[in-house]
Amino acid sequence: MIVRRPTRWLDDRLGASSFARTALDKIFPDHWSFMLGEIALYCFVVLVLTGIYLTFFFVPSSREVVYQGTYAPLRGVDVSEAYASILRISFDVRAGMVFRQMHHWAAIVFVATIVLHLCRIFFTGAFRRPRELNWIVGVTLLLLAILNGFTGYSLPDDLLSGTGLRIAHSVALSIPAVGTWLAFLVFGGEFPAHDIISRLYVIHILLVPAALATLITVHLALIWHQKHTQFPAPGRTETNVVGSRLWPSYAIKSIGLFFAVGAVLGLLGGLAQVNPVWLYGPFVPQSVSSPAQPDWYLGWLEGALRLFPNWEIRAFGHTVANPFFPAIVLPGITFLLLYLWPFMEQRLTGDRLQHNLLERPRDRPVRTGLGAAALTFYGVLFFAASNDLIARLFRIPVDGVTWFFRIVVIALPPAVGFGVYRFMQGARLIGAESLLEVPLSAVIRPRRAAPSGEREDDRKEEVRT
């Protein structure tokens, strides 16, 4: 009733009613795994809201001041204005501590749900034609999310994040040909240069968030236009979508999910301490904390830096420094493979058809095995980033732990990949059996008579997966 007049007013000027009506009618399929991307979206909303509040108080400056705030242990200590303003947000600004910690937790959950969402897309084949473009947008979103996580993490100018920036400077230096200039231009000189905090700030609150917001819009627009995928079931085909209408069911549930995400992040922000920079202390170039681990989403890079052998190329008056391989080449290859995967799979399988029905992981044992191997690889790197903590826990020399991980990171992924591949093959047979509701042996037995036929079948399967 109440919408009648504004609707007419708007429609006179925009003529939007017919599109808006179709929008309300739009059908969205239901499955719990489709919520992962939504959770990431709502984390972004929480990040923007809490982040705006933090910008009102944060001072992006390396200028030294004497801290005089309420946190007694650091009173009288020389700190940067950035660090002092973080202490002010944490101890003096109303709700500042909760919002700061919500912001940090939201970043942690944001990247985590993006990764889970990516796994869902990968293992169910949702990236296949016609959705390759949205896969590319999604991988870019992951890259930007990690980048903004790191820039935000570096802003407080505390001892831990300053060490992270020191490593970033060294990684930039290690790039052949352009590295030295690149490091000097980005940081404003030799480490620690004083321009970096203000530059990271504008990257963190303007450039990357604007790119994220734009690409999220594109991501959603493409989903809208191409319509969501669905799992196969009776009545669901390649040419239809079965589910709930956007208005009211899906919209109300999704808004409910937004509040649920906010609730969890609020609880975490208030009750679970994260990044207590007042305990780390201000950044001092000659000091370092031990143990020193980054936020979880950089763990794989940290682990790679720790595991990579002590190789460095020195020839013809030039050096390709060690961090180049684990911190530039490895992520370069990682994201290159991610970007290219839909096209590589098309190449390998020859499957260039349109797909709107999802696959289950067991339907594609090769893909699932490869995915499991990749996850194992990055998982091992993640744990290797804590080789010092593991050494301390088990009271063994850290060198031994490093060598253990060096072997495991090579040996475990193929083993896990092959195991998962075999398991999925078996699961596929069981799945087929339950679908047929007759013992599989009854179907297969006639073929046993012709062994060549079965082998041929296997080969076809391999080409397809």
Added chain:
Amino acid sequence: MNAPRRPRGTSVAFAFALSAAASAGLWVTYWVGGQPQVEGALIGVALGGIAVGLVLLAKLFLPTGGLVEERGRLASTPAEQEAFSREFEWGEGYLDRRRFLVRMLTVALGALGIAAVFPIRSLGPRPGRSLFRTAWRAGSRVVTEDGRPVAAADLPVGGVLTVFPEGHLDAADSQTLLIRMEPNDLVIQPGRESWSPQGYVAYSKICTHAGCPVGLYDRASGRLFCPCHQSVFEAKDGAKPTAGPASRPLPQLPLTVDADGTLRAQRDFTEPVGPGFWNRP
């Protein structure tokens, strides 16, 4: 069979009421000055109440699932694609006949693009030789982090200290570890016979792997550990790396003791300190 009981929505109302109560609690908390844990818990309940209420509302009262929508055709028809191409080529045809002008436009845009690159040069200074030298000079007095000169008698055997060249306490590239060892334990490197008077050795504190301060020293084994990536250096043997990703020893600073017993540098480090870079020989 009984007719299905129609839900009355008590649970939904309760969830929203709980949320409102938690929000009221937040008003009070802020009014009295705030308390992070209480705020977090109340934010959780306030938002969670709305979340639970909305989801229950949808589950109990809103039509869910089972609706079918046809996808329709995603791609345009071949005729439409053809029409688009024709339209585009029709316009392109006009430009084709003015190929020289289009080329000049490309030149103009390219020149403008290159002009836009030059201001980037202002982002940082020329690297020059800055990575090849530190603030240590011949005769620089060795001072502690708060500027006190270090005398040869100050440090016991096994002691370790972070030191700087006098007058350059903020020169991060000059941070140096001063370690006093039993002179007989030291393995003197060829060409460095006069660098470690009375068992004092000085190494750059910047890790040669990724530049972290090499902050941990184990007196018993005489080993230096970098806490960032777990590189290990032998302090008594020219700070050679023995484990972890570092591939070069920590550069050593030549020391001397002057007439009144103060430690001084003989000269700057003989090689660039810290992580590798492209133009490092």
